[in-house]
Amino acid sequence: MTKSDTQKILVVDDAAINRQVLAELLKADHTVILAKNGEQALALAAQHQPDLMLLDVVMPEINGYDVLRQLKSDPRTAAIAVIFITGLDTPEDEEHGLMLGASDYITKPFNLAVVRARVRCHLQLARQRRMLETLANIDGLTEIANRRHFDDRYATEWARAVRDGHSLSVAILDIDFFKDYNDRAGHAMGDRVLQAVASVLAGGLQRSTDLVARYGGEEFVLLMPGTDAKGAVQLTNHLREAVNKLAMPHSDAADTAHVAVSIGGATLQPDSGEPAADLLKAADDHLYRAKREGRNQVVWRANSVTV
Known part of the structure; x- marks a missing residue:
């Protein structure tokens, strides 16, 4: 096993001697x-997305219980x-620590053999859990997030945007004339197109908080928390152009020379009285407008303004 394959442990303690002892042990x-x-x-x-955290409770400024609360409230660290x-x-x-969501509780002075054994156990559980989550959340064909994973993240990011007063941007992308492509080239070639487009979209994301998922059929969806309309339009146009640069022939279809995507999107600063489905509907409406007005373009709604 290479160093990059090893599981990561974050040790958090305000006492340097405890950090040193645990680091030497592990x-x-x-x-x-x-x-x-x-x-x-x-x-x-x-930053590091560790598999396990060994966390002291009594620390200055932010204690361990509050650290755990913040970890659980962030989808990146939950x-x-x-x-x-x-x-x-x-x-x-x-009891308090376990009720907050801790996996285990070890009291000081700790026994090194016990710490090692419990760490081994929880790392094994973490490995198994991540494998199962990956299988449950990944689209089998394109190997990006599936609709289920998107729905979960969307609900989380909508609630976060309502709470923090941040913008939330969503784009829905559709491969132009994909049915024609499938009819002419066959489903095997159609699957290759879906895989290629998914790879371009996933590779074009620059922030760990952004998410691209297969939405269904030839549609993909992009979630951009904390991104305003200007930034979202720039990113989605970049992705659209990246798909164009693939220059995949559209199997002699009369309507377009190569595979391209139409994109509709919307940006809102949600409030608690607004249905979460409204943002998705606005993105979908603007996708159909992009298709009606010539395809291979981005049409965006920022609150009540179309960009």
């Missing part, structure tokens, strides 16, 4: 990342398994 078999406070822990968790390693040793303390 570094031979795992990639160990160290943080000395809650702020560092949250930043490093988002799945990280957390073991509390703390001097708080009452049953009530342990």
Whole structure:
């Protein structure tokens, strides 16, 4: 197993000696990342996406319980398994940590053999869980996110945008004249087109918070949290042009020389009284407008303004 294949553990403790002891215990078999406070822990968790976090509770400014709450509220870090390693040793303390979503609770002074055994157990569970989540959330043909995964993320990002007052942008992309392509070239070639377009879309994303998914048939959907209309239009036009650059012949179809996509999108700053489905409907409406007005273009709605 190469170093890049090893599972990652984030050790968070304000005491340097505890960080050192745990790092020495685990570094031979795992990639160990160290943080000395809650702020560092949250930043490093988002950056490195560790498989497991060993987290102290009593720390200055942001305590371990609050770190766990913030981890669970962020879709990038919500799945990280957390073991509390703390001097708080009452049953009530342990119950509180577990109720917040911790995977385990170890009291100080800790036994190294026990820590090693529990880490091994939870890393195995994390590996199995991620394998199952991947299978459940990935489209088998294109190997990007499927509709189920998009729906889950969309609900999460909509709630976050409502809470934080941020913009949320969505684009729906449709391969132009795909039925004609399938009829002329066959479904095997059609599958290759879907795979190629999906690869271009996934490769064109620049932020870990953005998501591209297969929406159904020849449609794809792009979710861009915290992106305004101008940025969303720039990104989707870049993706549209990247598909054009593939220069995949459209099997002698009379309407277009090569495979292209039409894109409709919308940007809103949601509020709690607005149905989440409205943004998707606006994107879908503008997709059909893009197709009616000539295809291979982006048509966007920013609140009540069409871009």
